[in-house]
Amino acid sequence: MPELPEADAARRRIADNCLHRTIVGFTLGEVTHVDLPSEAERARLIGTQFSQTRRHGKYIFAGSKDGPWMHIHLGMSGSLRVYDDGDTPPDYARLTVVFEGDRRLAFRDPRKFGHVKIVEDVDDFIAAKGLGPDAMQIGDNAFAQAIGRTRGAVKSALLDQGKLAGVGNLWSDEALYRTGIMPDTKASDLGSDRIAHLHRVVQNIMGHVMEKNADYSQLPRDWLIHNREAGAGCPRCGGTITKKTVGGRTAYHCPDHQTA
Numbered sequence: 001m002p003e004l005p006e007a008d009a010a011r012r013r014i015a016d017n018c019l020h021r022t023i024v025g026f027t028l029g030e031v032t033h034v035d036l037p038s039e040a041e042r043a044r045l046i047g048t049q050f051s052q053t054r055r056h057g058k059y060i061f062a063g064s065k066d067g068p069w070m071h072i073h074l075g076m077s078g079s080l081r082v083y084d085d086g087d088t089p090p091d092y093a094r095l096t097v098v099f100e101g102d103r104r105l106a107f108r109d110p111r112k113f114g115h116v117k118i119v120e121d122v123d124d125f126i127a128a129k130g131l132g133p134d135a136m137q138i139g140d141n142a143f144a145q146a147i148g149r150t151r152g153a154v155k156s157a158l159l160d161q162g163k164l165a166g167v168g169n170l171w172s173d174e175a176l177y178r179t180g181i182m183p184d185t186k187a188s189d190l191g192s193d194r195i196a197h198l199h200r201v202v203q204n205i206m207g208h209v210m211e212k213n214a215d216y217s218q219l220p221r222d223w224l225i226h227n228r229e230a231g232a233g234c235p236r237c238g239g240t241i242t243k244k245t246v247g248g249r250t251a252y253h254c255p256d257h258q259t260a
Helices: 003-016 039-043 122-129 140-148 154-159 169-179 192-212
Strands: 025-028 052-056 059-063 071-072 079-084 093-097 104-108 115-119 243-245 249-253
Touching: 003 052, 003 059, 003 079, 003 104, 003 192, 052 104, 052 122, 071 122, 079 249, 115 122, 140 154, 140 192, 154 169, 169 192, 169 249
Parallel strands: none
Antiparallel strands: 025 093, 052 059, 059 071, 071 115, 079 104, 093 104, 243 249
């Protein structure tokens, strides 16, 4: 499932290829069971331009200072594709923004778990959703308050978008793997030094993935992501990768070096 780094890569596609281009229309693909803006909502964007982009956690926004904004959530397998008229359009394109000239921006969503909405104000939307601070922006003290005081499992705390926006199953496992913390350890038992270390590692991991434009093939070979299956060998200690359920989510870990 796309998490913060994947969402930021999608945001950058808009920023690098679609800003300051007048929107002249939209095309729809197969849209049954897909949450998309109505015809009236789409009409509000025709004749306008995206002049800026924003991201908060896994949520992507494109619009202008005074709004409205187009908000995109990639769901389980969604992506944004930029192409030019005459190129082969991507498959599973549910909504395509047509810009003046040749440029096109397609919301591709094979499994139909994503959505596109029109929102008036990004900050109001974030507040209404009850999202916590963005995982790449949160400071040490706020992270310690949000995660370090949690009495439940540390993995569940990292996944709670009301505490910390942007971390999902994949990168929570990676961070705990790197810090040697068992995913079901009670977060409040870790102590301030371990929580501070976890904070640094979370931001280091996602920052590195963002630098690689969410291309997993460019990530270090000793990362869990390349060995994230039960029975795989652990490249850090030679142990065996195991999976368990924590808070209803599957957690991959190495019990040989994740001992905290």
